[in-house]
Amino acid sequence: MKANHLVRLRRISQSFFLLLFLFLVVASRLPQKVYLQYSPAVSGQQNLTLDRPVGFFFQMDPLVGLSSLISGHALIKGFLWGAGVLLLTLLVGRIFCGFICPFGTIHHLAGALRPSLKGPEMIKANQKSPGQRIKYFLLFMLLVGCLLGLNLSGFMDPISFFFRSMALAVLPGTGAAMQSLFQAMADSHVRALNLLSHAAEELVAPVFGYEPQAYQTGWFIGILFLVTLFMNRVRPRFWCRFLCPLGALLGLFSRFSFLRLQKAEEKCTGCGLCTRHCQGAATPVPGQEWKRTECLACFNCAHVCPENALSFRLGWSFGRNRGPDMGRRAVLGGILAGVSMPFLGRLDGSQAKTSDARLIRPPGALDERDFLTVCQRCGLCMKVCPTNVINPTVGEAGMAGFWTPRLIMSLGYCEYTCTLCGSVCPTGAIRSISGKEKTEKPVRIGSAYVERGRCLPWSGNAPCIVCEEHCPTSPKAIYLRKTVLDTREGKREFQVPFVDLKQCVGCGICEHKCPVKGRAAIRVIAAGETRSLRNRLLL
Amino acid sequence: MWLDDPIDRREAVKKILGVTGSLALGSAVAGHLGFSGSAVAGVNPTRFLVEGTGAREGYSIPELVARVFEAAGGMSRFVSKGDVVAVKPNISWARRPAFAATTNPDVLKAVIELCQAAGAKRVRIVDHTIHDPRRCFAITGAASVARQTGAELVYPRSSLMRDMEIRGNRLDVWPVFVPLVEADKLINIPVAKHHSLSTLTLGMKNWIGGVGGSRWSLHQDINQSMVDLAQFFKPTVTLIDAIRIMTRNGPSGGSEADVVEKNVLILSDDPVAADARAALLFGVKPAELGFVKLGQKWGLGSSDFQSLDLKRVSL
Numbered sequence: 001m002k003a004n005h006l007v008r009l010r011r012i013s014q015s016f017f018l019l020l021f022l023f024l025v026v027a028s029r030l031p032q033k034v035y036l037q038y039s040p041a042v043s044g045q046q047n048l049t050l051d052r053p054v055g056f057f058f059q060m061d062p063l064v065g066l067s068s069l070i071s072g073h074a075l076i077k078g079f080l081w082g083a084g085v086l087l088l089t090l091l092v093g094r095i096f097c098g099f100i101c102p103f104g105t106i107h108h109l110a111g112a113l114r115p116s117l118k119g120p121e122m123i124k125a126n127q128k129s130p131g132q133r134i135k136y137f138l139l140f141m142l143l144v145g146c147l148l149g150l151n152l153s154g155f156m157d158p159i160s161f162f163f164r165s166m167a168l169a170v171l172p173g174t175g176a177a178m179q180s181l182f183q184a185m186a187d188s189h190v191r192a193l194n195l196l197s198h199a200a201e202e203l204v205a206p207v208f209g210y211e212p213q214a215y216q217t218g219w220f221i222g223i224l225f226l227v228t229l230f231m232n233r234v235r236p237r238f239w240c241r242f243l244c245p246l247g248a249l250l251g252l253f254s255r256f257s258f259l260r261l262q263k264a265e266e267k268c269t270g271c272g273l274c275t276r277h278c279q280g281a282a283t284p285v286p287g288q289e290w291k292r293t294e295c296l297a298c299f300n301c302a303h304v305c306p307e308n309a310l311s312f313r314l315g316w317s318f319g320r321n322r323g324p325d326m327g328r329r330a331v332l333g334g335i336l337a338g339v340s341m342p343f344l345g346r347l348d349g350s351q352a353k354t355s356d357a358r359l360i361r362p363p364g365a366l367d368e369r370d371f372l373t374v375c376q377r378c379g380l381c382m383k384v385c386p387t388n389v390i391n392p393t394v395g396e397a398g399m400a401g402f403w404t405p406r407l408i409m410s411l412g413y414c415e416y417t418c419t420l421c422g423s424v425c426p427t428g429a430i431r432s433i434s435g436k437e438k439t440e441k442p443v444r445i446g447s448a449y450v451e452r453g454r455c456l457p458w459s460g461n462a463p464c465i466v467c468e469e470h471c472p473t474s475p476k477a478i479y480l481r482k483t484v485l486d487t488r489e490g491k492r493e494f495q496v497p498f499v500d501l502k503q504c505v506g507c508g509i510c511e512h513k514c515p516v517k518g519r520a521a522i523r524v525i526a527a528g529e530t531r532s533l534r535n536r537l538l539l
Numbered sequence: 540m541w542l543d544d545p546i547d548r549r550e551a552v553k554k555i556l557g558v559t560g561s562l563a564l565g566s567a568v569a570g571h572l573g574f575s576g577s578a579v580a581g582v583n584p585t586r587f588l589v590e591g592t593g594a595r596e597g598y599s600i601p602e603l604v605a606r607v608f609e610a611a612g613g614m615s616r617f618v619s620k621g622d623v624v625a626v627k628p629n630i631s632w633a634r635r636p637a638f639a640a641t642t643n644p645d646v647l648k649a650v651i652e653l654c655q656a657a658g659a660k661r662v663r664i665v666d667h668t669i670h671d672p673r674r675c676f677a678i679t680g681a682a683s684v685a686r687q688t689g690a691e692l693v694y695p696r697s698s699l700m701r702d703m704e705i706r707g708n709r710l711d712v713w714p715v716f717v718p719l720v721e722a723d724k725l726i727n728i729p730v731a732k733h734h735s736l737s738t739l740t741l742g743m744k745n746w747i748g749g750v751g752g753s754r755w756s757l758h759q760d761i762n763q764s765m766v767d768l769a770q771f772f773k774p775t776v777t778l779i780d781a782i783r784i785m786t787r788n789g790p791s792g793g794s795e796a797d798v799v800e801k802n803v804l805i806l807s808d809d810p811v812a813a814d815a816r817a818a819l820l821f822g823v824k825p826a827e828l829g830f831v832k833l834g835q836k837w838g839l840g841s842s843d844f845q846s847l848d849l850k851r852v853s854l
Contacts, residue, residue, distance in 0.1 A: 030673045032694060033682075048677060179698075186698055201698060210696035386671040415633060415671055416793075417678075462759040465736040469758075470669065472632075474793035480735060495736070513669075515755040 003302035003311065010299060013099040014108065020056075021102035025166045026207050027052040028383045030420065047435045049423050055380065057102070057159045058426035062086045063142075063246040064160070064376055067153040068427045071146035072373040076427050089250045092314070093257040097240060097247055098279070098297035103158035104240050108279060108298070110229050111236035123272045125235050128281045128291055131242050133330040139248035140331055144338025149369070150345050150400055154376035156245045161228075164403070167383035168215040168392065169222030175208030214411050215382060216391050217403070237279050240296060251293035251324045258314045259297070261290045267309035274301035274310060284310060293324035345372075345400030355535075356396040357525040360407040360446045360506065363414060363438055364422035364431040367531050368397075375429040377403040381421035387412030389508065390421060405430075407445065409508035409524055410517075414445060416472035416507055439473075439505075446506030447528035447537055448477070448499050454521035457494035460487040467497050467510035467522045477503035478510060478522075501528065501538055586809040586840070587611055587848040588816060593782070593802035598854040600782060604649035607778070607806045610850045613657075617775050618724050620658030625665045625722030626650060626690075627774070629729045629745050630681045632791050633674040639783040640792040642730045644680030646780045646804070650728055651688045662690040665718045666748050667700075693718050700751030707767025708837065709760050714751040719772060727774040727810070731781040731817045733789030733797075737761050739821060740790050741814040742777040743769040743830050743839075762829035766837055769810050777813045779805040781820050811840030812847055 030048060058064050059078030062085050068076050076082075085096050097104050117125050142153045154160040178200075185197035201210070215221075231238035240247050263286035274284040277300040282291040284301035286309055302310040346352060350359075351369055362381055365371055382390040382405055389412030392403040405421070407414060417435040425432070433443060448467075452458035457465075471478040480495040499522075506524050514520035528537035591607035593600070608614045618624055628642035636644055651662050664685055668675040672695055676682040685692040693699070700714040719725060729745035736758055737744055746768035747754055757764040781803040785792045792798070801820050807813035811834035815825035825831045825842045835842045 030671070032673065048674065183698060197698075201696075205694070205696075210694055210698070386673060415674060417633065418671075418674060456759070463736070463761075464755075464758050466755040466758055468735050469790060472791055472793060474788050474797065476788055476791075513755055515753065515758075 003299050003305075006299040006312070007303045010099050010297075014105040017100045018102045018105045021162070022166070024052060024054045024056060025163060025171070025383070028054040028167065028380055028424065029209070030384070030386045032206050047417075047419050047423070049420070050384070054384070054424055055426040056081070057163070058376065058378065058380075060085055060100070061157060061159045061246060063153055063157050063249055064426060066249070067142065067146045067151050067157075068374045070143060071149060071151040072370065072427070074374065074428060076374075086250075086253055089253040090256060091258055093254040093259040093292060093295060093297050094247070094250045094280075095297045096250055097244075098299070101158060101240075101246075103162040104237065104244075104296070106162070107229070107232055107237045107239050111232035111238075111279075115236070116233040117236075119276070120272075122236075122276045126275045126278045126281050128283050128294065128325075130327070132281065132294060133325065133327040134242050135244055135248040136251075136324065136326040137330040137334040137337070138243065139245040139252075140334025141337040141341065142245055144335050145341045146373070148339065148342040149373055150342035151373050151375065152341060152400075153245065154378055155403070156243065157376065157378075158239070158244050158246050160376045160378040161225075163383075164377065164379040164392075165221055165225035167379045168218050169225060171208065172213040172215060172218060173222060175204075176212045178204055178208065179212055211388075213388050214391075216408070217394055218392075221392070221403075235281075237296065240279070241281055241294070247296075248324075254293050254295075255321055255323050257292065257321075258316065259292070259295075260313045260315050261292075261295070261301070262311050262313050263287075263290070264307075264309045264311075267307040269307055271306065273304045273306065277301060277304045286310070289322070291325065292321065342400070345398060348398040348400075350398045350401070355526065357527065358406065359393070359396045359401075360409075360508070360524060360526050361529070361531065362390055362405055362407065362421040362430050363419065363443045363445050364433040365405075365445075365531055366429055366431065367533075368401075371429050371531075372397075372400055372404070374427040375401075375404045376427055378426065379403075380424050380426060381405050381430055384420045384424050385412065386418060386420065387415060387512075389413055389512075407508060407524075409511035410520070411512075413509040413512040414507040416505075416509075441530075442473075442505045444505045444528055444530045446508070446524045446526045447501055447504050448506065448508070448510055448522055448524050450497055450499060450522050452521075454516050454519070455497065456515065456521070457496045458485075458521075460485040460492065460494065463494060464515060465495055465497070466513050466515060470509045470513045472507060472509060473503045473505060475500075475503060477501075477505070497522065504528070585848075586807070586812065587850065588805065588807040588809065588812050588844050589850045589852065590816065591804040591806070592851070592853045594853050598802070600643070600645040601649035601652070603802075603804055603852075603854050604646055604778075605653060606852045606854065607804050608653055610852050611776075611806055614653040615657045617726070618654050618657040618659050621660045622654075622658070622723040623721070624654045624659045624662045624724045624726060625719050626654070626662060626726045626728055627665055627719060627745060627749060627772075628681060629740070629748060630664075630666050630675050630679040631669040631748055633670040633678045634791070634793065635678060636680050637783075637795055637798070638792045639730060639732060639785040639798045640790065641675075641679040641681075642728050643780050643782045644684050646778070646782060647681065647728060648684045648688060650726060650778060651684065651690045654724075654726070655688065659724075662688070663693050663718050663722065664690050665693045665695075665716060665722075667695040667716050667751060668748070695751075697751065703771075705767055705771045707763070707770060709763040710757075710767040710771075715771075716749050716751060719749050724775045725772060727772075727777040729777070729779055730784075731779050731801075731820060732785035732792065733787050733821070735789065737765065737830060738823060738828060739814075739818055741817045742774075742779055742810050743814055743834060746772050762833050765830045766833045766839060769834065770837065770839055774810065776806065776808050777810050779813050779817045781805065781817055784820060786821060807844070807847070809840035809844070809847060811835055811842055812844035815842040816844045 065082035280296035282294040
């Protein structure tokens with residue numbers, strides 16, 4: 001195949017996979033018109049699920065599959081896709097990086113649309129540099145960490161990174177901006193603007209939802225994303241060259257690939273175009289050795305060469321292939337860091353002693369130790385949650401659990417029969433449970449307790465039964481008793497709430513709906529969660 | 540801030556039109572302008588109440604709905620050609636219909652079809668749900684009703700909540716779910732069930748689902764809040780769904796053991812009388828219900844439903 005055909009094919013493939021990725025990010029939510037395929041008549045206890053394969057890119061990502069395998073000793077759903085990508089890389093090099101990876105594509109776009117470096121500067125920037133070993137350091141650190149039971153790969157895995165950035169920062173940020181615009185229009189006294197605002201809201205609601213979404217540390221996730229994009233001005237595909245642990249993994253596998261770059265040295269005029277357009281800094285220029293493990297398979301070099309001095313061929317070259325330039329220090333450093341991380345992560349005692357009371361994991365989440373062996377921190381459960389209750393942690397789960405999911409009841413609550421988070425989790429850190437199991441077993445995520453000093457009736461201030469009214473279990477975990485209390489005006493009778501821990505599942509709707517805002521008078525703590533034996537409350 | 544803006548001009552005009560319209564119809568009286576109900580308190584012989592009972596095994600719910608409306612003079616008495624009709628079911632909880640926490644989808648569907656047959660230009664299903672609206676729509680069956688009838692299911696959202704003057708005894712300005720006030724006709728279709736504070740959730744209580752804002756604080760004076768809202772919304776007609784009623788663990792329920800089959804529908808243009816009649820299904824005396832007493836006191840209707848133009852149909 002000619003190089004210009006390959007480049008065209010690459011662009012089509014990159015566009016396709018980037019659009020597919022973005023589509024699946026958007027589709028990771030209960031659709032506004034969910035009823036189109038749901039009928040209560042036939043369903044009985046049918047669970048609401050998504051009909052799009054929203055976890056597809058995670059299945060295709062061998063780093064997700066491999067890290068879960070090493071760390072959690074489990075094969076993830078659809079792991080064969082990832083195995084296929086590894087096989088493809090074994091045969092023809094890092095095609096995944098050049099043709100498929102949506103995060104790579106967005107960096108490719110950012111670097112190529114308006115390059116900041118001109119001519120010779122770009123040639124200089126595209127020289128292979130020792131910094132490219134950093135990604136091998138990261139890969140070894142992550143994999144060794146996995147071996148010792150702490151899976152941190154989600155921080156740096158490109159699919160997780162990109163999904164988290166889009167779902168928790170870019171989409172909600174854009175949505176909030178649009179919402180304030182529409183509100184301003186709806187508020188106007190010009191009828192045309194009112195109507196336009198309604199039409200616009202109807203149009204964008206399927207993507208952004210009707211209400212603003214909140215994610216703690218969303219701003220930080222967004223800034224990190226912008227920084228990685230900006231770095232393309234310093235080095236094209238900075239992320240892919242220097243940081244991407246998946247790129248490093250595929251680099252290792254591409255060592256024996258059949259893809260070869262044939263260099264006709266006699267034709268070369270030394271114009272430097274090939275290096276200028278090289279995405280991976282893989283020294284395509286004739287006269288030097290091509291670094292196959294750094295090559296992102298973009299095929300630009302052969303495409304731009306005016307003398308046709310470069311061409312890609314498939315051929316058996318076993319034995320002649322050089323391994324990746326990892327550097328011994330990067331490998332040893334990575335192993336050392338990987339050994340230390342899991343132990344450092346346990347120093348906060350959250351696994352061996354008591355974890356934070358606020359660490360309420362989604363329903364079906366594995367026990368904390370197992371959970372941290374597989375959670376990718378990708379944000380898929382957070383994106384899909386219909387009430388926006390699932391948020392990334394900051395310190396609640398310690399360093400080892402940074403950005404893993406946690407329920408914040410002031411932002412939402414866990415819908416009694418909803419099991420969406422577990423149904424989409426790509427690695428099974430949240431088990432896929434049925435609504436029946438969730439409510440009948442039941443799967444508890446915590447327990448509620450009343451703080452009487454704040455509670456309106458308990459403090460003798462006003463009648464209120466909101467927590468009891470919303471309690472979804474049957475019989476209700478929150479029950480009322482008539483009690484005579486002293487008030488300023490003398491004795492008055494109130495219905496005051498109590499919690500029956502045998503019934504409470506910790507869904508948090510009581511805390512969410514409690515009229516005492518900010519710090520509710522009834523709150524849910526993790527104690528009593530089903531997933532943890534240590535955290536069990538009642539015998 | 541824009542959110543705190545009171546009602547705007549367009550809505551003010553609509554409301555005034557609504558008031559004059561209802562006066563012209565000679566139906567409900569004490570109203571938006573807040574005049575006291577003392578002048579009209581007591582018996583209103585022009586009002587009616589129809590009780591429909593599905594006595595026979597395997598009776599058809601749509602047929603019962605149709606017969607109940609027929610007895611009241613047909614749907615065309617309430618809905619005119621070209622009307623935009625808002626129906627307000629109670630679909631607050633993402634519960635299956637069998638739990639009787641939400642309005643029976645068969646009743647909802649039958650009412651919508653009657654409206655459409657009477658020439659309604661558009662029928663909207665409007666409820667500000669408590670659980671996530673998407674899950675409520677799907678699980679209560681409201682969504683499949685919308686799909687089968689072509690009625691519009693309005694997604695509740697903050698942009699459709701507008702601060703309006705309730706001019707009640709207790710409530711002053713409150714965010715209101717706009718499609719309810721913008722409709723030409725408003726049909727209230729609550730389900731009859733237990734409630735831990737107001738004892739029962741019937742027709743007047745259903746209007747808590749017609750507003751936004753900090754609804755939880757309404758519970759501090761629940762009966763007066765209900766009456767204020769019922770007075771503000773002033774439905775064209777109320778159809779209480781007591782096909783299945785939830786007798787305890789209300790208002791959310793969640794167990795079929797709490798549910799009793801009554802196979803009754805109550806249709807009335809008097810919201811207080813409808814609630815008073817429905818209370819008897821639970822063995823509760825109307826006089827024990829704070830909102831019924833207050834509703835009568837504020838001139839919303841009569842708790843003595845026997846004094847109305849009373850009709851019974853049975854299938």
